[in-house]
Amino acid sequence: MPGTIVLDEPETVDEERLAPLWKVICHDDPITTMEFVVDMLTKIFRQPMPRAMELMLRVHMQGSAVIGLWPESVARKKVNRAHAMARAQLFPLTLSLEKDE
Structure with missing residues (x-):
């Protein structure tokens, strides 16, 4: 049709995946x-x-x-910040990371 502009649909990639998420786990201790x-x-x-x-x-x-659950880099940054915050107050807080399956 004259004067009609047809825009191509963007291609979708079925194989595109998000980065895997990592669990941040907080562990109990008798001091924190x-x-x-x-x-x-x-x-x-x-x-x-x-x-x-x-x-x-x-x-x-x-x-x-x-x-x-966060992407690995975000999870690691949060865990490092939490450990620094705990150490500044002399708490032995332990957080660990585990890949979400």
Whole structure:
């Protein structure tokens, strides 16, 4: 049709995949305070207060809990920031990473 502009549809690639996500796991210890864990979860991991409280209690009661899923580089940065925050207050907080399957 004269005067009609036809735009090509962008190609979609079925094989395009997102980067795999990594679980950040918080582990219980007898020294790090519950208040510190909640503070760390809200400040570094951006958890809302009710969720931070729930996660802290899960860590305390079960020994560990997955606190979130992020791309590997983001997860590592958050874990490093949390460890630095804990060490600054002399807490032995332990967080680990595990690839989400």
